[in-house]
Amino acid sequence: MTAYSDLMRFQRETMALAQVAGRLGWDQETIMPRGAAPQRAEEMAAMESVLHARRMAPAVADWLMAIDEATLDDVGRANLHQIRRSHARATKVPGDLAAHIARTTSAAQGIWAGARADDDFAAFAPTLKDVIALKREEGQALAEGGDVYDAMLGDFEPGTTGADVAAMFGALRPHLSELRAAVRAAESPARLQGTFDETAQMKLTRQLAKTFGYDMSMGRVDKAVHPFSSGSGLDVRITTRTNPKDPFSCFYSTIHEVGHACYEQNISRDHLLTPLGQGVSMGVHESQSRIYENQLGRSRAFTGWLFGQMKDAFGDFGIPDAESFYACVNRVSDGFIRTEADELQYNLHVLLRFDLERALMAGDLQVDDLEAAWNDRFAADFGYAVDKPSNGVLQDVHWSVGLFGYFPTYSLGNVYAGCLHEGLRAALPQLDDDLAQGNTTPATTWLRENLQTHGGLYEPREVIERASGIVPSEAPLLRYLRAKFSDIYAL
Amino acid sequence: MTAYSDLMRFQRETMALAQVAGRLGWDQETIMPRGAAPQRAEEMAAMESVLHARRMAPAVADWLMAIDEATLDDVGRANLHQIRRSHARATKVPGDLAAHIARTTSAAQGIWAGARADDDFAAFAPTLKDVIALKREEGQALAEGGDVYDAMLGDFEPGTTGADVAAMFGALRPHLSELRAAVRAAESPARLQGTFDETAQMKLTRQLAKTFGYDMSMGRVDKAVHPFSSGSGLDVRITTRTNPKDPFSCFYSTIHEVGHACYEQNISRDHLLTPLGQGVSMGVHESQSRIYENQLGRSRAFTGWLFGQMKDAFGDFGIPDAESFYACVNRVSDGFIRTEADELQYNLHVLLRFDLERALMAGDLQVDDLEAAWNDRFAADFGYAVDKPSNGVLQDVHWSVGLFGYFPTYSLGNVYAGCLHEGLRAALPQLDDDLAQGNTTPATTWLRENLQTHGGLYEPREVIERASGIVPSEAPLLRYLRAKFSDIYAL
Numbered sequence: 001m002t003a004y005s006d007l008m009r010f011q012r013e014t015m016a017l018a019q020v021a022g023r024l025g026w027d028q029e030t031i032m033p034r035g036a037a038p039q040r041a042e043e044m045a046a047m048e049s050v051l052h053a054r055r056m057a058p059a060v061a062d063w064l065m066a067i068d069e070a071t072l073d074d075v076g077r078a079n080l081h082q083i084r085r086s087h088a089r090a091t092k093v094p095g096d097l098a099a100h101i102a103r104t105t106s107a108a109q110g111i112w113a114g115a116r117a118d119d120d121f122a123a124f125a126p127t128l129k130d131v132i133a134l135k136r137e138e139g140q141a142l143a144e145g146g147d148v149y150d151a152m153l154g155d156f157e158p159g160t161t162g163a164d165v166a167a168m169f170g171a172l173r174p175h176l177s178e179l180r181a182a183v184r185a186a187e188s189p190a191r192l193q194g195t196f197d198e199t200a201q202m203k204l205t206r207q208l209a210k211t212f213g214y215d216m217s218m219g220r221v222d223k224a225v226h227p228f229s230s231g232s233g234l235d236v237r238i239t240t241r242t243n244p245k246d247p248f249s250c251f252y253s254t255i256h257e258v259g260h261a262c263y264e265q266n267i268s269r270d271h272l273l274t275p276l277g278q279g280v281s282m283g284v285h286e287s288q289s290r291i292y293e294n295q296l297g298r299s300r301a302f303t304g305w306l307f308g309q310m311k312d313a314f315g316d317f318g319i320p321d322a323e324s325f326y327a328c329v330n331r332v333s334d335g336f337i338r339t340e341a342d343e344l345q346y347n348l349h350v351l352l353r354f355d356l357e358r359a360l361m362a363g364d365l366q367v368d369d370l371e372a373a374w375n376d377r378f379a380a381d382f383g384y385a386v387d388k389p390s391n392g393v394l395q396d397v398h399w400s401v402g403l404f405g406y407f408p409t410y411s412l413g414n415v416y417a418g419c420l421h422e423g424l425r426a427a428l429p430q431l432d433d434d435l436a437q438g439n440t441t442p443a444t445t446w447l448r449e450n451l452q453t454h455g456g457l458y459e460p461r462e463v464i465e466r467a468s469g470i471v472p473s474e475a476p477l478l479r480y481l482r483a484k485f486s487d488i489y490a491l
Numbered sequence: 492m493t494a495y496s497d498l499m500r501f502q503r504e505t506m507a508l509a510q511v512a513g514r515l516g517w518d519q520e521t522i523m524p525r526g527a528a529p530q531r532a533e534e535m536a537a538m539e540s541v542l543h544a545r546r547m548a549p550a551v552a553d554w555l556m557a558i559d560e561a562t563l564d565d566v567g568r569a570n571l572h573q574i575r576r577s578h579a580r581a582t583k584v585p586g587d588l589a590a591h592i593a594r595t596t597s598a599a600q601g602i603w604a605g606a607r608a609d610d611d612f613a614a615f616a617p618t619l620k621d622v623i624a625l626k627r628e629e630g631q632a633l634a635e636g637g638d639v640y641d642a643m644l645g646d647f648e649p650g651t652t653g654a655d656v657a658a659m660f661g662a663l664r665p666h667l668s669e670l671r672a673a674v675r676a677a678e679s680p681a682r683l684q685g686t687f688d689e690t691a692q693m694k695l696t697r698q699l700a701k702t703f704g705y706d707m708s709m710g711r712v713d714k715a716v717h718p719f720s721s722g723s724g725l726d727v728r729i730t731t732r733t734n735p736k737d738p739f740s741c742f743y744s745t746i747h748e749v750g751h752a753c754y755e756q757n758i759s760r761d762h763l764l765t766p767l768g769q770g771v772s773m774g775v776h777e778s779q780s781r782i783y784e785n786q787l788g789r790s791r792a793f794t795g796w797l798f799g800q801m802k803d804a805f806g807d808f809g810i811p812d813a814e815s816f817y818a819c820v821n822r823v824s825d826g827f828i829r830t831e832a833d834e835l836q837y838n839l840h841v842l843l844r845f846d847l848e849r850a851l852m853a854g855d856l857q858v859d860d861l862e863a864a865w866n867d868r869f870a871a872d873f874g875y876a877v878d879k880p881s882n883g884v885l886q887d888v889h890w891s892v893g894l895f896g897y898f899p900t901y902s903l904g905n906v907y908a909g910c911l912h913e914g915l916r917a918a919l920p921q922l923d924d925d926l927a928q929g930n931t932t933p934a935t936t937w938l939r940e941n942l943q944t945h946g947g948l949y950e951p952r953e954v955i956e957r958a959s960g961i962v963p964s965e966a967p968l969l970r971y972l973r974a975k976f977s978d979i980y981a982l
Contacts, residue, residue, distance in 0.1 A: 012533070013533075013536075013537040013540060014537075016530075016533045016534045016536070016537035017534075017537050017538070017541065019530070019534055020511060020515060020534050020537070020538060023515070023518065024511060024514070027514065027518070031522075031711065032726070033707065033708055033709050033710055033711055033725075033726060033728075034708055035706070035708040035709035035725055036709055036725045036726035037725075038725060039507075039510070039724050039725035039726055039763065039764070040725075040726065042503070042504075042507045042764060043507045043508075043510055043511050045504075045507070046504040046505075046507035046508050046511070047508070047511060049504060050508065050541055215526070216524065217524055217525055217526040218524050218526035218527055219524055220522065220524055233530050234524075234526055234527045234528075234529060234530035234531075235523065235524060235527035235530055235531065237524075272530065273530070273533060
């Protein structure tokens with residue numbers, strides 16, 4: 001057991017250092033003085049260099065060799081499995097290649113931002129080709145003869161292949177597109193109008209965070225340009241934003257990030273600062289943020305309660321009753337931008353990116369054809385044409401920084417949330433009565449006890465199945481979306 | 492030059508990591524959620540462990556051996572000197588002893604706090620004996636046959652010996668005590684009365700920080716229980732506190748910390764993240780905080796301007812005119828506590844601690860006799876008796892955490908500030924006219940150009956002499972204090 005204890009002690013220190021690096025990122029996005037940026041870049045690089053060296057440490061390989069797995073319990077084996085995977089990930093990629101990727105993607109992000117500002121895909125294309133070539137090389141090193149895209153996906157969603165995802169997304173797409181067309185043809189609910197005091201937004205958003213079970217004694221809510229959740233264990237901080245015209249952006253960003261944060265806060269303390277002490281995958285993480293935000297936060301029952309809270313906070317804001325408020329919260333609008341999309345259309349954006357990036361990696365699509373491919377696909381799924389690259393192929397930062405295999409986890413999260421929601425409804429028949437009182441505790445307790453507490457103990461698909469009782473599939477999500485939007489839009 | 496470049500690259504990363512560790516401390520004292528404390532302790536320990544390993548790194552010894560000093564310029568030699576000192580410091584102390592000290596002082600701090608709360612020195616004495624024994628062992632390892640106390644002092648004030656300090660402080664003490672007795676016998680100015688809105692205090696305190704040249708684009712002002720300055724280079728943050736009854740505590744804590752912070756902010760950018768890129772010693776650091784706070788901030792000219800600012804912020808607060816305000820700011824009051832002492836009495840507190848801790852380390856004073864020795868000395872210097880241990884020997888945390896050799900740097904700072912003040916007055920004959928307008932720029936520019944910009948380039952006493960044109964001595968401080976308090980108290 002000595003090798004295992006030594007490895008875990010080393011690992012615990014590494015996890016603590018990773019928390020420090022993460023908090024440095026939080027500081028940078030929230031409260032850092034602007035002039036500190038150049039020094040901060042060196043501080044972040046120094047932390048990254050320390051963490052990289054620890055991930056590669058030869059001592060880890062020695063411990064892994066020395067451990068007799070038969071002597072370990074389930075938790076021990078799961079820890080070992082996570083450490084093996086992360087060590088293999090770090091050691092398979094040659095150092096020169098990793099450094100080359102870091103340099104190239106760092107420069108590419110700036111080139112992408114310039115090209116997007118100029119609406120000029122051609123200015124970004126050569127850089128994207130470089131990034132893809134390097135990432136493919138990395139993928140080959142990771143895949144060791146297997147599928148390159150699967151290796152990339154494995155960084156974010158271990159145990160899931162591109163073929164798994166393609167099957168699920170392929171089954172989802174025509175139904176989503178059809179439902180969307182029907183909604184577009186129907187009469188639309190009213191938009192929210194007027195202005196909403198930003199201080200009052202922040203006050204209500206903090207209340208909402210607590211309502212959804214976020215533990216403020218181990219967290220903070222601050223403002224940032226992009227909402228995010230940061231940290232694991234006893235210090236998990238979230239950010240949100242305010243826009244006087246759009247309080248829903250503030251409230252639903254907060255509830256979304258609270259979903260991420262509660263996942264991290266609610267992992268069993270037994271796993272604190274161990275490989276199991278953080279969310280098991282991006283997809284499962286997104287399932288928590290999305291079920292908090294959508295299936296709970298945008299439900300008829302909960303919006304009924306929220307309508308009263310908003311009237312208390314802002315007075316009469318022109319929406320006559322709870323039913324109109326529910327429709328307004330869930331209004332489906334035409335648009336080009338993924339991050340602004342409602343829950344009906346969001347997955348169409350993601351499915352598009354998944355198919356294109358998988359084709360790029362397989363060599364079935366060339367960068368020179370990417371803009372046209374994007375625009376054709378968008379027109380087919382959404383029913384109108386992309387007007388400019390910043391509303392199309394240039395809208396997301398991900399590819400410029402080498403994030404291939406990340407996009408599908410957004411929709412996997414929605415698929416998982418669909419499964420969990422059916423499990424939750426079956427377990428808690430009185431759920432809507434509680435939500436109508438602003439009481440999320442039964443729902444969040446169910447999620448904590450059935451999923452969140454396990455952290456990295458089970459593989460992604462396994463933990464979803466254990467919690468929901470459903471083999472992960474797109475069907476529950478589709479049932480949920482159909483029922484909800486057919487009702488709101490009287491289809 | 493390769494060994495030097497390699498060493499400096501390694502060192503730069505170490506300095507960046509030290510900045511990260513420091514910022515973690517800032518976060519903990521200002522905005523960290525309270526429930527995060529146990530995890531934070533592990534994060535801090537992990538950072539300390541990384542930094543410790545880098546300070547001890549065998550590669551550093553190899554580089555130090557390989558460097559040909561003759562090929563370096565002044566800056567290179569100064570960097571090398573600092574790295575050599577720090578590497579020697581880290582490698583001379585056996586690892587077991589360092590760990591033993593860390594464990595003992597960590598526990599001792601809690602025992603000291605309990606003993607202070609109970610006013611029971613006997614409850615702390617056995618622990619203090621252990622700390623002293625361990626620190627003496629460490630001092631012997633550092634001193635390698637030389638004076639143990641000198642070795643401890645060298646951690647905070649390199650190039651200065653206990654004998655140097657004893658000579659200076661010995662010359663200072665009778666005059667301070669005599670001046671204090673005369674002030675005590677004279678009529679006292681009015682105390683500040685009333686309550687002062689804490690939000691308005693924070694607003695004015697931020698204004699004061701800017702007035703003294705603190706660059707807010709590379710810093711922040713937040714509240715904390717104890718005011719402090721944290722960080723070097725491009726991210727130097729300060730904290731202050733508010734008390735509705737005592738706005739001077741807020742304003743002068745801020746100005747004091749701004750002195751520390753401006754020293755760090757104003758070091759030449761050439762030295763950023765190098766060993767020269769931080770204040771050269773605790774004494775020189777304190778000279779900056781004290782000259783900002785006292786010789787500038789508590790001057791008749793500047794308080795005249797501050798009086799107007801306070802009237803604008805708080806309305807009439809019962810002080811009739813600028814002259815009464817100046818006397819009120821500089822009022823000398825009886826008291827037991829070092830951290831609450833005015834600039835006349837402060838050094839008497841420090842001199843007491845210096846003599847006692849030096850005697851403890853030399854074995855000339857035993858812990859069992861410490862309380863009596865403290866009380867006798869206090870009565871002799873202050874003219875009244877200590878009423879309870881929490882107002883006497885138990886008031887400071889320093890000894891419990893093993894900080895021996897630190898206390899004298901507080902008064903060295905005052906001595907250095909006295910020298911710098913004479914140099915500054917000689918260089919800027921119109922200084923009072925500027926201060927009376929709330930314009931500190933000529934003074935802070937002089938300090939920046941003559942002292943702060945150099946960072947660690949010159950040894951402490953050398954940089955004071957270069958800047959002030961005066962060989963460091965207690966005489967200028969004494970002249971300043973005599974003139975100021977004779978005037979205010981009409982002696």
